[in-house]
Amino acid sequence: MxxxxxxxxxxxxxxxxxxxxxxxxxxxxxxxxxxxxxxxxxxxxxxxxxxxxxxxxxxxxxxxxxxxxxxxxxxxxxxxxxxxxxxxxxxxxxxxxxxxxxxxxxxxxxxxxxxxxxxxxxxxxxxxxxxxPDNSLPQLTAELRLADWQLRTGDKTGAIARYADIAARAAAAGHGAIGDVASLRRAVTVESTGRTSEAMALLDSLAARPGADAAELRRAALSTAARLATRAGRTQQADAYVALLAAEPGGAEPVLISSAELPRPGRPDTAPFLDGVGLDRGARGSDLAGLRWVDIGYRILPDGRVADIRFVRGSARLAWAQPLLGYIGSRRYTPFAGSDGVHRVERYTLTADYMVPSGSLIRRRLRNPRFEVMPMTVSAAAETGH
Missing domain, CATH: 1.25.40 (Serine Threonine Protein Phosphatase 5, Tetratricopeptide repeat)
Known part of the structure; x- marks a missing residue:
């Protein structure tokens, strides 16, 4: 045998x-x-x-x-x-x-x-x-993911503290790049708590970092500051940051400077595009949020506008994803050299968190319906936060 x-x-x-x-x-x-x-x-x-x-x-x-x-x-x-x-x-x-x-x-x-x-x-x-060993680069990167998780779960205070701790530890260990990422995310999180002056001061300090090796950081800080100012309606301040960004030596990729907010789907019992799909895509019910996905491609033109937005592939019946086309189309990037533009693809998942609803013993997707985003091209990671 x-x-x-x-x-x-x-x-x-x-x-x-x-x-x-x-x-x-x-x-x-x-x-x-x-x-x-x-x-x-x-x-x-x-x-x-x-x-x-x-x-x-x-x-x-x-x-x-x-x-x-x-x-x-x-x-x-x-x-x-x-x-x-x-x-x-x-x-x-x-x-x-x-x-x-x-x-x-x-x-x-x-x-x-x-x-x-x-x-x-x-x-x-x-x-x-x-x-x-303590403060190794992989360890600090994992700590950064922990801070991101805290932020996603609503613990802004904990996330801000962890971002600050990562930045300090990274600086001491000679891992400046991961520390700078933590500082940028801390600034965005601080601003979301209403402490605008503190957040913008942190971004200004990062944007003032001297040296050719800090050019990428300066561009990231200025573009982040421009996005925050635009979102808050501080047009004059946003324009000033964009002007400073334009004076920086150009990077290899266009940088996002403004965008509409990512759409949030409605409640699953009121939004028709959130039709019921159960845990194993078999059970159905009005309280089940459906899992749907789509890859959306687009092209960033040399003048910073977005064009050729299209569905590449995804779940059947993509009507639920229509608001995402306008969201991507609202973006503006820094102008850059290039005749054809830059092509990117992003994955959007229409999902919700599992919970056990009252009167049931079965975990179902029900709470916090939302779009999860992932870049499918490496250069899109800066805009989606991955």
């Missing part, structure tokens, strides 16, 4: 030996060119014990591919299985395991499971606290 182990090894040998790999910094490189190759290795690792790095690399890569296709449910299950298999290896492979938790938290934020978002975000940070 042929052993099951032999069949598994034979199956694995039919696909590239390393469809995906993860390095010492947690960066995953995908070498497989076909989705079935990733699926085969992910399935093999689920059935037999793969080395931790290989297991995490192929699992995260395959889950990412499933996410790209809109298959959030299977991606969620895949990542949960990998967490169960590899969490005991956190001491030996802290960066790889932390990367897995990070992927799980990101997927869960779109899928709506805030329990997983919370647990995975904290686990990602705790693994690095225990496994790496």
């Amino acid at each position: 042929v052993s099951v182990l032999f069949l598994l090894l034979q199956s694995a040998a039919m696909v590239p030996p390393n469809a995906a790999a993860i390095d010492d910094d947690g960066t995953i490189t995908v070498t497989a060119t076909q989705l079935p190759d990733l699926a085969a290795q992910a399935e093999a690792c689920a059935k037999q014990l793969c080395p931790t790095r290989k297991d995490i690399a192929v699992t995260v890569a395959y889950a990412s591919a499933l996410f790209d296709e809109g298959n959030y449910r299977d991606a969620k299950r895949l990542l949960a299985g990998a967490v169960t298999r590899t969490r005991d290896a956190a001491k030996a492979e802290p960066i790889a395991v932390s990367t897995l938790y990070q992927a799980q938290a990101t997927l869960a934020s779109h899928e709506g499971d805030q329990d997983i978002v919370r647990d995975a975000t904290w686990a990602s940070a705790n693994v690095l606290r225990e496994g790496l």
